[in-house]
Amino acid sequence: MTRPRSAAPAALAVSAALALAACTTSSSSGGGDGAKGSATFRFAATSDANTFDPAKGTASTDYAIARLQYATLINRDNGNKIIAGLAEKWQAAPTTGTFTLRAGLTCSDGTPLTATAVAASLKRWADPRNGGSGYVYAFGQGTPTITADDAARTVTVALAKPWSDLLVGLSLPNAGIVCPSGLKDPKALAQGPVKGAGTGAYTLTDARRGQSYTFERRDGYKAAPVFAGAAAGSSPAGLRLSIVSNESTAANQLSTGQLDYAPLTGPDAARFAKGGYGLKSAPLLRMFLVFNEREGRPGADPAVRRAVAQAVDPAAFNKVFGGKGQVMRSWSDSGSQCVNTDASLVPATDAAAARKKLAGVKIKLVGTNAIANGSGNAYVQEALRAAGADVALRNVDNATWATDVLADKGDWDVTVMAHLNFAGTLTSGALLLTGPTPPQGRNFGGITNTAFAAGIGKAMAAGDEAAKCAGWAEAQKALLERADVVPLATVPVAFVFGENADGAIVNGTPEPSTFRIKS
Amino acid sequence: MIGLAGASAQGDAPARKRRSASRPWLSFLLRRLAGFAAVLATLVVVTFGMVQLIPGDPAQALAGVNATDQQVGLLRSELGLDRPLAARFGSYVTGLLHGDLGTSFQTREPVADVIAARMPFTAELALLAIVVVLAVAVPLGMAVAVATRGGRRRRLDAAFTFCTGLVGATPEYVLGTLLVLVFAIKLGALPAAGAGSVPALVLPVVAVALPTTCVLARIVRREAAVVFGQDYMRVARGRRLPALTLYTRHALPNLLTGTLTMGGLMLAGLLGGTVIVESVFAWPGMGTRVVEAILNRDYPVIQGTVLVLGILATLLNTLVDVLLGLLDPRTLTGRSPS
Numbered sequence: 001m002t003r004p005r006s007a008a009p010a011a012l013a014v015s016a017a018l019a020l021a022a023c024t025t026s027s028s029s030g031g032g033d034g035a036k037g038s039a040t041f042r043f044a045a046t047s048d049a050n051t052f053d054p055a056k057g058t059a060s061t062d063y064a065i066a067r068l069q070y071a072t073l074i075n076r077d078n079g080n081k082i083i084a085g086l087a088e089k090w091q092a093a094p095t096t097g098t099f100t101l102r103a104g105l106t107c108s109d110g111t112p113l114t115a116t117a118v119a120a121s122l123k124r125w126a127d128p129r130n131g132g133s134g135y136v137y138a139f140g141q142g143t144p145t146i147t148a149d150d151a152a153r154t155v156t157v158a159l160a161k162p163w164s165d166l167l168v169g170l171s172l173p174n175a176g177i178v179c180p181s182g183l184k185d186p187k188a189l190a191q192g193p194v195k196g197a198g199t200g201a202y203t204l205t206d207a208r209r210g211q212s213y214t215f216e217r218r219d220g221y222k223a224a225p226v227f228a229g230a231a232a233g234s235s236p237a238g239l240r241l242s243i244v245s246n247e248s249t250a251a252n253q254l255s256t257g258q259l260d261y262a263p264l265t266g267p268d269a270a271r272f273a274k275g276g277y278g279l280k281s282a283p284l285l286r287m288f289l290v291f292n293e294r295e296g297r298p299g300a301d302p303a304v305r306r307a308v309a310q311a312v313d314p315a316a317f318n319k320v321f322g323g324k325g326q327v328m329r330s331w332s333d334s335g336s337q338c339v340n341t342d343a344s345l346v347p348a349t350d351a352a353a354a355r356k357k358l359a360g361v362k363i364k365l366v367g368t369n370a371i372a373n374g375s376g377n378a379y380v381q382e383a384l385r386a387a388g389a390d391v392a393l394r395n396v397d398n399a400t401w402a403t404d405v406l407a408d409k410g411d412w413d414v415t416v417m418a419h420l421n422f423a424g425t426l427t428s429g430a431l432l433l434t435g436p437t438p439p440q441g442r443n444f445g446g447i448t449n450t451a452f453a454a455g456i457g458k459a460m461a462a463g464d465e466a467a468k469c470a471g472w473a474e475a476q477k478a479l480l481e482r483a484d485v486v487p488l489a490t491v492p493v494a495f496v497f498g499e500n501a502d503g504a505i506v507n508g509t510p511e512p513s514t515f516r517i518k519s
Numbered sequence: 520m521i522g523l524a525g526a527s528a529q530g531d532a533p534a535r536k537r538r539s540a541s542r543p544w545l546s547f548l549l550r551r552l553a554g555f556a557a558v559l560a561t562l563v564v565v566t567f568g569m570v571q572l573i574p575g576d577p578a579q580a581l582a583g584v585n586a587t588d589q590q591v592g593l594l595r596s597e598l599g600l601d602r603p604l605a606a607r608f609g610s611y612v613t614g615l616l617h618g619d620l621g622t623s624f625q626t627r628e629p630v631a632d633v634i635a636a637r638m639p640f641t642a643e644l645a646l647l648a649i650v651v652v653l654a655v656a657v658p659l660g661m662a663v664a665v666a667t668r669g670g671r672r673r674r675l676d677a678a679f680t681f682c683t684g685l686v687g688a689t690p691e692y693v694l695g696t697l698l699v700l701v702f703a704i705k706l707g708a709l710p711a712a713g714a715g716s717v718p719a720l721v722l723p724v725v726a727v728a729l730p731t732t733c734v735l736a737r738i739v740r741r742e743a744a745v746v747f748g749q750d751y752m753r754v755a756r757g758r759r760l761p762a763l764t765l766y767t768r769h770a771l772p773n774l775l776t777g778t779l780t781m782g783g784l785m786l787a788g789l790l791g792g793t794v795i796v797e798s799v800f801a802w803p804g805m806g807t808r809v810v811e812a813i814l815n816r817d818y819p820v821i822q823g824t825v826l827v828l829g830i831l832a833t834l835l836n837t838l839v840d841v842l843l844g845l846l847d848p849r850t851l852t853g854r855s856p857s
Contacts, residue, residue, distance in 0.1 A: 048811070050581070050625055058583035131593045133583065190627055209628065209636050210803040211714060244712065244801040245811075248696070252711035253801070256703050399575030399816045407579045407591070420584065428585065439588045 041236035041501060041515045043261040044244040044253065048210050053190040054176030055125040055132040060509075061241075063173040063422060068202040068215050068239065068512050069108075069193075070176025073099050073118070073155070074167060075225040078506055080337045082167050086118065086177060086199065086223045087155075094162035094461050097170070101153040106220045107179035108203050109196030118155050119148035121177045130186075136431065137423050138169020140460060162461035164468050165427050172423055176200065199223070201513050202239060215239040224513065231502035233516030251496075260501035261515065266372075267322070269494035278497030282508035283326060283333040283490035286419045286429065287317070287376060290485055294437075294446040298361050298413050305483035307357035308414065309347040311387035312380055318489035320379045321372060328487040330476050331429040332421055335508055338459070338469035339426060340476040346487055351387060359388030366405060367416035369395040371491060377416050384414075408438045408446075418491070424507045426472055430456055433485065451478035543848060551837050562829040563615065567608055569825075570818045576600075577624050577816035598624050611822070620826070621819030625812070630823035633808065638827075640714055641804035644723055644796070645789035651728040652735055653782055659732075660739025661766060661774070667740075668747055679740070687733035695726040695799035712801040723800040727793050731785055735778065742777050746770050775846055783839030787832040 045061040054066035073087040082090075087099035105113040123146045125132045126139055142160025149156075157166065169175065182189045182197025189197060193204040201224060202215035217237050242259070244250040251268035253259040254277070264272075265284055272279050289308065291299025298304045314327045326333055330340040363384060367377030374395035381393040394412075396404065404410020421428045434453050435441040455475025462468035479485055495510050497503060504514035578595035579586075586594075595601050599610070614621055620630035667676040686694075702722060703711035710719045746752060747770065755769045794806035805824060812820035843850045 048626070051627070058581070058586075128587075128589050129593070131590060131597065133590070134585065136585075136587065187627075208803075209626070209633070210808060242713065242801065243803070245807060246798040246801065249699075249712045249799055249801050252699050252704060253713070256707065256711045258711060258713060397575070397814055399577070399580035399814065402579045402584070403574065403576040406584060407576060409576070431585070439592075442585075442587060 039234075039237035039517065040240055041238070041261070041517060042240045042242065042259050043512075043515070044242045044250045044259050044263075046243075046245050046247065046250070046263070048243050049213070051190045052192055052204070052207075053182075053186060054178065055130070055135075055174055056190060057174055058133050060420075060422070061243075063509075064241065064512055065204070065213065066173040066176045067200070069198045069200045069204060070173075070178060071199045071201070071221075071223045072172070072175045072177065073101075073170050075227070076168060076171040076507055077225075077227050078229060080168070080507075081228075082171065083225050083227070084223075085171070085225055086113070090167070092167050094164050094463055095159045097157045097159075097166045099155045099157075099170075101155070102223055103153065104222055105199070106222075107181070107196050108198030108200075108218055109179075109181070110220060111179070111196060113177070113179060113199060115148035115150045115153050115155050117180050118177050119146045120180065120183060122146050122155070122157070122175070124178075124183055124186075125175065132174065134169070134172055134174035134423070136169075137172060137425070137427060138166055138175060139163060140165070164460050164462050165425060168423065168425055168427075210243055212243065213241045215241070227504050227506055227511060227514055229504045229506070230514050231504050231516040233502055233518040236515060236517050239512065239515065254496055254498055257498065260498040260517075261503060261510070262496055263510070264494045264496055265491065269496060272494075272496045276499040278495075278502055280495040280497075280505050281324070281492050282495070282505055283335065284420070284493035284508075285371060285491040286328060286332050286417075286421050287371075287488040287491060288328065288331050288417050288419070288429075288485045289380065289488065290415050290417045290433070290445045291447075292408075292413050292415075292445055293448070293484070298363055299445070302482055303357055304361060305486075306347050307354045307387065308363075308384065309483045309486040310350040311354035311358060311389075312383045312486060312488070313349040314346075314488045316383070317376060317379055320375050321489070321491045324492050325490040326492075327489050330426070330480070330487055331417075331419065331433070331485050332424070332426050333490045333508075336421075336424055336426050337465070338472035340473065340480065345477055345480040347483060354387040358384065360390065361388075362390045362392075364392050364394070364411055364413045365415070366394045366396060366401065366410065366412045368398050368401040368418055370398050371418050376418075376488075376491075380414075380416055406432075406438070406442070406444050408444050416488075417485075422509070424509075426476075427456075427460075430475065433479065445484070447479075447484045449478055449482055449484055451475075452482075452484070454478075544844070547840070547844065551840070555833055555837070558829060558833050562826050563612065566822045566825045566829075567611055570816075570821050571604065573813070573816060575816050577818060580816050581624060615826075620823035623812075623817055623820050625815045625817045625820070630819050633820055634805070634824060634827055637803060637805045637808050640802060641790060641793075641797075641806065643720070644727060644793065644802065644804060645786055647720065647724045648727040648731070648789060649782060649786045651724060652732045652785065653778070655728075656732045656735035657739050657771075657774070657778060660736040660741075661743050661770070663736070664740045664743030664747060665762075665766065668744070680737070683733035683737050687730050687737070689730060690795075691726055691730065691793065692795045692799055694729060695722070695796055698722045698726055699799070712799070714800075714802055719800075723796050723802055726796050726799070727789065735781060735785075738781060739774060739778055742774050743770060746773050749773075772846060776843055776850070779839055779842055779846075783835055787835045790828060790831050790835070 047059060047061050049061045049065055050059055051057055051062055052065060054070045057063050057066050072085045074090060075083050075085045077083050086101055086105060088102045090099045101115055107113050124130055126135050126144055139159055140161055140163030145158040147156045177199045179197050179199060182194045185194060188194050192207045201221045203218050204213060205216050206214040247264050247266050247268050250262040251264060251271055254262050291305050293299045318325045318327055329343055329346055332339050365381055367374055377393055377395055381391045384391045405412055405415045419429055432442050433447050435443045437443050437446045452475050455471050455478055459468050459471030462471055495505055500518045502516045504511050578591050578598060578600055582591045582594050622629055623633055663679045666672050699711050702709045709721050713719050755765055794810055797804045797807045809824050
C-alpha cells in the first residue's frame, strides 16, 4: 500500500487542458453574428482550400475563394449569357478576343489596375510551365499571344488555334486576375493573402486552415457583375467561410442559425423543405459510363458497348441517388450550351437484347466510392450481372480511381465517370474523350472516333452559337451512336440558404459575390 | 585494516543503498531511452514505407480530373515524386535530422505548421476529455463499489452495470448526434458545431468522454471491490478510520495503478484524433486532417503526423510509467504490486 505523493499530475492535466482551451477558444459564442442583425454572411464548404492562387485552383473551395478575391474580365450569367466584369465591353471571334477594361479599376491596395497588369496575369495562367489549371478551357490547344494597350485600356488575346469557348473560359474562377504584387510571389499567393494582389470584391483578412476564412468587402471595387437572378437584400460587409466536412453537421448549423448557407448533397437537404429556408438545386456531378476501348478489352467491341447501354437504365440509376437528378442524354446536363436532348440518340434500355451479347462476358468495373459510397457503381454491376455479364466491381477512392482510370495505370474495362464539370460546358467532358491517350493526352478510354473529333473541331471553330451547336450536335451524335459513352444521370446538390440570407445560383454554382443578407 | 575496512564498508553502506535506490530509476530511464530510439527509428522507416504502399498517384490525385499529362508531370516533379525512392527517403531523413517534417503535397504548407495548427485542438479535446473521465469515473466507480460492497444494493449494481454498459457501447457518432439533437437543436443551449468558443467545447468533450467514463467506471468499480476485500482494508476498517480517509488514503492509491495505465492508453488514443467526433462537431483536429491526407495521398502530412503522434504516445506511456513508479516504486523493476 502506498500513498499518492501529490496531486500534481492531475493539476498538470487540468492546467494543460485549460491553457489549450484558452489558446483555441475566444469569448464569442461563434453563433451570434450572422445574417440576422449583423453584416457577416456565414457559409460552409465541405473541404479545405488547396490553394489561394486562382490560377491553380482545382476544387470548389478553391474556386469560391478565388471568386471572392479575384475578379475576372467577364462573367457568365445563366443561359450562358456573357456579362461585364473587369472588362466593360469585349469582342470575340474563334481566334481572337479584345477586352476593354472599365475605367478607374484598382487592385486591393488601391494601386491602379492597368491593361498591362491584366495581360501579365493572363499570360502567367496560360503558360503551361506555371502549372495553372483550366487554361485549356479558355485558350484551347497552344499558347495564346496576349497583348495590352494601357492608353486604350484594352487586352487582346490571339489564340494559337480557333477556340469558341474563349469567353466561357475567361469567366472561370481560374481566370481571376491577379495584381502584380501577387504575381511577384506565386508561392505566397498560393499560401494565403498577399497585400495588394486582389482584384475582387473581398479581401481575405483571416485564414485558419481547416477551420475558417474571413473576408472583408473592399472599398474601391468597381467591377461588380450584374447577374439577372441576383438575390434581394444587402451585400454583407464580411463573409466567413467555415470548413465543415460533415454535411449533417452543416445542416445542424444551418438549423440552429450558426450558418447562413451550406451546400448539401445528401438526405439532410430534406430537413429544409419547410421553415422559411431558401432551397435551390443544381447538378453537381454528371454521371456516365466510359469504356476502355483498347484492343483486347470488351469495350473495344461496339456491340458490347451498345449492350451495356441497353442493360443499364439511367432512370433506375437516378433513383439510386434519390431520384432528384436529371436523366442525361449526353455527357453533360441540360444546362450546358448545345447539349443533346434527343433520347433517340441513346440506346434504349432493353435487358433482353443486352443479355444476348453480354452473357458470359467478363467485365472489370471500377468507380469511385466518394459518391454515396459507390452505390451507383453497385447498381451498374447488378444491371450488367442481370444481363448475364460476369462483373468484378472495384469501389475505390478518388486517388486510386484517378490513377487507375484517368492515368490508365489500372486494369479496367468500364468506369462510372463522376464528372464535376465546373465549367458547365460540353467541352469540359469532351476533352477527356478525344485526342491522345495517357500519358500523352487525356483520352483515358482510348476512344477513336473521327466523326466526334471532327464535330468538336467544327464547334470550336464556329463564329456564332448556331454553328457551334451544329458542330456539337454532330459530335454528340457520333459519340452516342457508337456508345462510346453511356449517359446516366446527374447527382444534384441542394443549396440551402437560411431564413435571413439569399444568393444567386449561376450556372449551377452559388455565386459568392451575390450573397445577401435580408433585412 | 579490518576495522578500517569494516568502517569503510559501513560508511559505504548508505551510499550503496542510495545508489541501489537510484538504480531502478536509472535502469528505467535507460530502458525507456533505448525503447524510444527504437520506436523512433521504426516509425521513420515504417511510415515512409507505408505511404508508398497506398495505391494511387499523389500527383494524379491532386491535379484533378481535368489536368493534362503535362500538368500532372509538372506537379510530380514539383513534389519530387519523379526521384528514386532511396533518394526520397534520404531527403526525408535528412530533413527530419534538421527538424523539417516536409511540406504538404496538397496545401504546400510546412507539415510542422499543419501539426501546430491542428494539435492544440486535438490536445484540448483529449486532455479535457481525460480530465472529465478521471474526475467522474474514479469517484463514480468507487462510490458504487462502496455502496454495493458485500452484495448490498443489488438493484443499484444492476442499474450501474446496465447504464454504463449501454452508454459505453454506444458509438461516438450516435452519442454525438443525440447530444446535438437535444442540446443544440431542441434546447438551443449549445452550439451544434464549430471550434473557437468555450460553449462549443462542451458537446464534443462530453461525446468523447462519456463512453470512456462508463468503461473506466466499470473497471474502477471492479478493482475497488477487489481492493476492499484485501486484509489491510479490513484492518483499516477495524481501526475505525473515517470513511474518507479509508477510501482516499488506503483504497484509492491501489486503484490508481490500473486506472492511470488505462487513462494513459486512452489519452494516447485520443491524441491520434477522434475522427468521428471531429467530423460531427466540425472540430479542426488531427484526426480529420490525417484522413484527408490519406485520401489525397499527401505523403508528408501522413508521415509527419504519424511520427509526431507516435512520439507523443511513447512519451505519454513513459509519463504514465513515471507516475506509476512514483505511486509504487515496485513497478519500476517490472515487479507487479501484490
